[in-house]
Amino acid sequence: xxxxxxxxxxxxxxSRETAERAIAGELTLLWSDTxxxxxxxxxxxxxxxxxxxxEWANWKVRQGSYAEAAVIGAVIDLRHCLDLAAxxxxxxxESAYESFIAVQKESGLEIPQNLPASGRPEKDLTQRxxxxxxxxxxxxxxxxxxxxxxxxxxxxxxxxxxxxxxxxGSGFYNQTHVQIAVRTDECILGVFWxxxxxxxxx
Numbered sequence: 001x002x003x004x005x006x007x008x009x010x011x012x013x014x015s016r017e018t019a020e021r022a023i024a025g026e027l028t029l030l031w032s033d034t035x036x037x038x039x040x041x042x043x044x045x046x047x048x049x050x051x052x053x054x055e056w057a058n059w060k061v062r063q064g065s066y067a068e069a070a071v072i073g074a075v076i077d078l079r080h081c082l083d084l085a086a087x088x089x090x091x092x093x094e095s096a097y098e099s100f101i102a103v104q105k106e107s108g109l110e111i112p113q114n115l116p117a118s119g120r121p122e123k124d125l126t127q128r129x130x131x132x133x134x135x136x137x138x139x140x141x142x143x144x145x146x147x148x149x150x151x152x153x154x155x156x157x158x159x160x161x162x163x164x165x166x167x168x169g170s171g172f173y174n175q176t177h178v179q180i181a182v183r184t185d186e187c188i189l190g191v192f193w194x195x196x197x198x199x200x201x202x
Contacts, residue, residue, distance in 0.1 A: 010045025040135030
């Protein structure tokens with residue numbers, strides 16, 4: 001069981017209205033719980049990267065979802081973390097996938113697929129229907145088992161390679177990032193306005 005004792009700084013892209021109300025303590029940050037969430041349901045943060053959070057919030061403005069983009073910083077206690085940089089957790093995720101597939105086949109249900117979004121590189125599977133379903137299956141299994149030695153996860157952390165090569169032949173991509181899905185509100189110890197990174201709060 002992986003427990004991460006250190007705190008991390010996460011950055012949450014959202015609307016200016018949501019940011020101001022969260023900073024004022026008037027609301028808690030909202031869960032994302034769609035069928036294509038990369039790490040399953042939770043409050044999403046980019047670890048250590050306010051500009052990546054701003055890119056996402058500005059995209060929501062262009063989509064017409066937000067009137068104005070903003071970024072909130074948060075101090076996050078990962079606690080009981082499904083950290084997908086740890087080998088043991090990759091093994092657990094693989095087992096959850098195999099169990100999920102068996103359940104779907106036995107029930108005669110469709111197996112969802114990860115898909116690229118329109119206009120994105122084929123390798124960027126940003127519509128994560130399969131991954132989300134596997135995470136939901138994994139979490140539901142832990143809750144159902146009720147084993148105190150294997151409690152449900154408070155957070156999920158994943159590293160994602162995304163975007164275009166930084167330069168020809170590079171092994172690095174310009175939108176690679178670390179995301180955290182916080183599933184337990186108490187893991188968010190505090191929120192704040194970030195330092196004046198270029199355009200973060202514009």
